[in-house]
Amino acid sequence: MKKMIRSIQLPGTTFLLFICLICSCRKKAFDEYYGRPDWLAAPIYQQLEAHKNFKHLLAAINKAGYKDILSKAGYWTFFAANDAAFEKYFQEKGIGGDDGIDSLTARKIVTYALVYNAYRKDQLSNYQRAGQPDTSQGYKRKTTYYDWVYTESTHSGKIIAANRNGGYAANDNNNKNIPYFIDRYLSANGLSGADYNFFYPGIPYTGFNVMDATVVNADIAAENGIIHEIDKVLLPLQNLEGYLSANPDYSEFKSLLDKLVTYQSNADLTHRNMVLTGSTDSVFVKLYSAALAFSPNNENYISSSTDAQTAGWTLFVPKNDVLRAYEKEILVNYGTFEAAPPIVLLSLLNAHMWQNSVWPGKLAVTGNSQHEVPTFTMSDITDKKVLSNGFFYGMNTVQDANVFRTVYGKPFLDPAYSLMTRALDADLKFSIINPSIKYTIFMMPDTKLRAAGYDFNSDRNDWSYQAPGGTIQFGSGAQDRLYRILQTSVLTTLNGELDDLSGEGIVEAWNGEYVKYKNNTVFASGNADAGTVLHIDKLSTAKNGNVYYTDGLLTFTENPIGFHIEQLATTDPTNFNSFYQYLKSSSLWTSTKDIAGTVPGNFYTVLIPTNDAVSTAVKEGWLPGNATTGVPNFTPTLDADKDKVTRFINYHILNKNSVVPDGKKSGAFETLLRTTGGDLTFITINNQLNVMDLRDAFNNSVLVNVARSNNLSNRAVLHSINNFLRYKVQ
Incomplete structure (x- = not known):
């Protein structure tokens, strides 16, 4: 047996050669099956090298440390500025060449041009969401660029922007979006090149523009994505907060927004910043009130998902002089926003905030966060910018909020009518702030309501009523009585039925009861029982009707x-x-x-x-x-x-x-x-x-x-x- 085994043993060298031969054959088969095909395009970095007109961009990529990322597997869209674009950039910035771009700037250029996922031109207008994309609804994509911590002169420590409206979510870097303008998107949404040129006058609209750059060569395939060659070097856009803060023409509006800002310390961000920079400064999240229509420093959109591909925020900001004059008008009875109910300031700010992208051609039909159409026109716009998280318009007028300009505004903006305002808020507000329907209201002063036995108990969060000589009632009974007086004091007067009270007539009130007038006096059923009338002290006009100040209340009868x-x-x-x-x-x-x-x-x-x-x-x-x-x-x-x-x-x-x-x-x-x-x-x-x-x-x-x-x-x-x-x- 030993002789037989010995007879088939091979010399060591021969055996190794045999094994190598087998492995060689197998590797060849493996490479043929799994290896990189000859027809596959090179990765983005190598493609840029091969095209010979991206040497400056390649230098920026190297300086930013992105050569390795763009040379290996991935799935990117890259808006690549060509050499001519960089040479123009050098001239504009007054720098001699690639050496004049520091690593931080290079990183901004590269990361803002780099979009997650690969998109051909015909795919960029799709809105990517679960299920299947909605075609022709996208005009932005998330880039790899995001701002990190920064400082503010009015606050100690480091600041980071909120990435939610009124909040902050961990593991979301608040990446900026890059906007582009494609003919397919514009035509599908009733827009045109005029909408593009309103923001970028003098830049030809070609059907495929990225910000104010033109795509000169689209859909260059690469192993790890798609390249679109552009004719301008693009830097990250400011967001709405950044542009507002940098422009002194809008400092008054910014100061109002600042009243609704809080800073929240964040231990995780503080630690992360220390690891990245070595700084031991505390990091604070800058939060805007959740009651605002949106946070102007939030790069995400409503659902904080891919919906930012389809829309963004829009901010219309009056210049300082017109805004201050308007503040003086609406605060005539309060003096300051601090003395007024918080909803007054919120109403002013939210009236200027749109929770969608307001295109120039769609301004007249696009409602703000309070569902109001603009009270201004495009001729009032003096400044316009496409920003990373929305559109910005500066203007020489204000958006006159319905809560201020309608009949509702008279009690709302006067502390002497706080009870009437509270009742209106719960019952009739959203009807009488409609500027297209004419109303007449008779004011209900707090003093008269309390004298009649009505009040609001904040501790119980309930209305109260005390009849003469009786005990205090709470609950629906007291509320119903008050609302009945309120609804008798609000009348729909489409034809100006109460514009002139010098004659005699009868008009139906909101609640179906009737009010009579005669010789500049008015009365309801309860006043008739008492043998009294209300005398008109003053008439004030609003956008949608008249407001009468009288010496009493329109009361209802207690009799059958x-x-x-x-x-x-x-x-x-x-x-x-x-x-x-x-x-x-x-x-x-x-x-x-x-x-x-x-x-x-x-x-x-x-x-x-x-x-x-x-x-x-x-x-x-x-x-x-x-x-x-x-x-x-x-x-x-x-x-x-x-x-x-x-x-x-x-x-x-x-x-x-x-x-x-x-x-x-x-x-x-x-x-x-x-x-x-x-x-x-x-x-x-x-x-x-x-x-x-x-x-x-x-x-x-x-x-x-x-x-x-x-x-x-x-x-x-x-x-x-x-x-x-x-x-x-x-």
Whole structure:
């Protein structure tokens, strides 16, 4: 056996040669399968070398320490400035050549031109997100460049920008984006070269521009990405905060923003900075209030994801002189922002902040963070910049916020009306700040509200009401009472119905109740009960209506409808007494003088025939009494006669509607009467100003006696009519 084994042993050298032969064959096969194909383009660095016109850029890459990165595997887009671009840059900067660029500048040039992921021109306009990209929605990409810590003269330690609106997230370097302008994006979004040239006048728009550079050779393939040759050296753009801070024309706006800045120390960033630089200074994150529309130092967009490819922030900043004049106007009652509620300053700033990219051609139709269209035009723009995180416009006017310029602004900007403002904020604010709808409001001073028993308890976060001689009430009851006064004090006056109070009239308030005016006085149902009126002390105009300052409040009645009918029967018996006598003797009359079938909180119109009209109804058999003489029988004993009275009264009450002769409400209106089958009955109204024609079930015409009508009651109006209304119950 040993002889056999010995006979097949090979000399050591021969064995090694045999092994090498096998390995050589296998390596060749491996290289053929896995090796770099001959047709594969060289990496970005080597491609730049091969093209022979990037020697200055290559020098910058070397100086920045990026040769190795751009020479090996990766997935980049590189906007490569050619030699002509660098030579122009040298001339502009007054430097002799490559040696004049220090390593820090070189790093800025290289890293800001280097974009994560490889994109051909036709891919750059895509918005990359989960699922699949949205075509034609992208005009920016994230670069490898980001700012690190810096110093401010007003703060000790090192500062770093927030990378979220109102916050900071670890492991996010707040990388800057680089904007580009491609024909596919512009045309798909209704834009044109004019939008580009507004920002970059004198630079030809070619269909593929990067900032103010032109792409002269696109889609150069490389092993580790795509190169786009450009004709200008690009440095990182400032962000909105940086540009604002550097320009003294906007120092007032910056000072207002600074009121909403806090500095938050960050131990992790402090340690990282020490490792990188050796500095032991504390690092603070510069945070803007989360109540602002955005943080102007935040390079990310809303979702802090790839959405920055599609849009950015926009800041419109007034010059110092116009802004200071505007501040003086809105702070006339407070003096300073510190004395005013914080929302005043926030409203001013947010009115100038847009949470999207406002292109010049889309200015008129693009709303700001408060959903307001601009109150200025492009002719007011004096400065414009495309920046790393958005667009900046300087201007010689202000964005006049709706909360300031509308009727809402009068109580909002006056501490004497803080309770009214609080109530408006919870109820009507977002209606009455609409500048395109005209309103009239009657002011509700804190002193008058408190004198009437109303207040707001901050500890309980609740409204309170105390009736004369009563105990304090909290909760919905107190709130509902206050809101009812508030809603009676706000009126939609599209046609200027309350522009002139010297005459006489009636106007529907926000809540459906009515307010009357006469000889420059006004009153609501509660004032009528008290026999008082409000006198006009002052009129102030706003963008969307008039604001009246008076000597009281528009109050509501505490009494039921029957109470006011009874009063009318006493003061004007010829027009109201017969109807009242039938009513109070009927089953509809309650001990509290309510009318059975009416529901508290609903609206009603009571149409009351005159005594003569009631007499006619008696003669025709619609009401019990002497059919020959027309004398009423107010206390019938027969059930059939009692039913006549009930049906008659119910047909003369409009259900869930208050209607006055103001020319606004016309059509068929439901009454309280039901047919024997339970169906609704109706009266048709043809309504004109000071003329209201009623048509009953037989199309008979009955007119409202305007001079005796428009009597205010509890969510109701009481009218005198010159005839009675005939109904059908079958």
